[in-house]
Amino acid sequence: MSVPRLSDCLHCRMRGESIFAGLNPAELCTLGMEVQDIDCAAGEVLYRSGDPARHAYTLREGAVKLVKTLSNGQQVILRLLHHGDLFGFEGLREKEHRHDAISIAPGKLCRLDLVELQRLSERQPKVREAIFQRWQDALRASEERVVELGAKKAEARLATFLLQWAQRYPQLRVLPFPLTRQDLADFLGLSVEHVSRLMAEFKRQKLLQEARNQLEILSPQRLQEIAAAKSD
Known part of the structure; x- marks a missing residue:
């Protein structure tokens, strides 16, 4: 300090x-x-x-x-x-x-x-x-x-979080994203492995991309649909 x-x-x-x-x-x-x-x-x-x-x-x-x-x-x-x-x-x-x-x-x-x-x-x-x-x-x-955390499936939790994170930087297309997979897991109540799989799947579907502690959401509409999905 x-x-x-x-x-x-x-x-x-x-x-x-x-x-x-x-x-x-x-x-x-x-x-x-x-x-x-x-x-x-x-x-x-x-x-x-x-x-x-x-x-x-x-x-x-x-x-x-x-x-x-x-x-x-x-x-x-x-x-x-x-x-x-x-x-x-x-x-x-x-x-x-x-x-x-x-x-x-x-x-x-x-x-x-x-x-x-x-x-x-x-x-x-x-x-x-x-x-x-x-x-x-x-x-x-x-x-x-x-x-x-109690009502949403894992992918909906993560999608909701990513959209909320983006809302804190309304003027930016590429967002600062210093969170580790462990941080995401500890915040969302998931395992590190589960978070890693979900992030990899979101990137495979071209919903987002990551590089050097930065995040860009490519398809906010699709993320909103995932976030709003009802739990089984």
């Missing part, structure tokens, strides 16, 4: 997607807390489950996975985060993190001290409301994913 730098929230291009989006320039200039910019490498652990919760993060570039290790040693990816996503905010209510946060691509993040953030949210109801809204959005997405 790089040496932290003081962030310029007023001129940040991610301002509209941050928890400070509802603050005017004068309020931003008098936050009463520091926001730090940090860079991280692919594979870097930002925090582990059980670590004291001291910081929260906004992801500006890159991708991060939140991982829970079960009692049998199996790893489950709880969330895959993109630009604009928040994580670590459970520290506002809990003393320790409940999962691992691991970068899966070189990234840029904003780091916020949780003690200072708690004080700010008490002074600024708009910040508190923004945090709660993002929590609610994340909970809703998690609930929808649980339903999909």
Whole structure:
């Protein structure tokens, strides 16, 4: 992780997607807390489950996975985060993190001290409301994913995921795709072998192509049909 730098929230291009989006320039200039910019490498652990919760993060570039290790040693990816996503905010209510946060691509993040953030949210109801809204959005997405995992066949799960991933990059034809087959398996509740077979079949049918951590969806309509297919 790089040496932290003081962030310029007023001129940040991610301002509209941050928890400070509802603050005017004068309020931003008098936050009463520091926001730090940090860079991280692919594979870097930002925090582990059980670590004291001291910081929260906004992801500006890159991708991060939140991982829970079960009692049998199996790893489950709880969330895959993109630009604009928040994580670590459970520290506002809990003393320790409940999962691992691991970068899966070189990234840029904003780091916020949780003690200072708690004080700010008490002074600024708009910040508190923004945090709660993002929590609610994340909970809703998690609930929808649980339903999909239980109700959809494996190929429908994968097709749904690929379409949702593409939606996060609406301006791009070729998408960043740093996920390994293990990452996909851990997120979708499938085996690595099953994911590998499905991806190979999708490529054989010319639904997508992959190269150097990049993905291009060639037939979104066909993927939508697979994603919508009813389970037997």
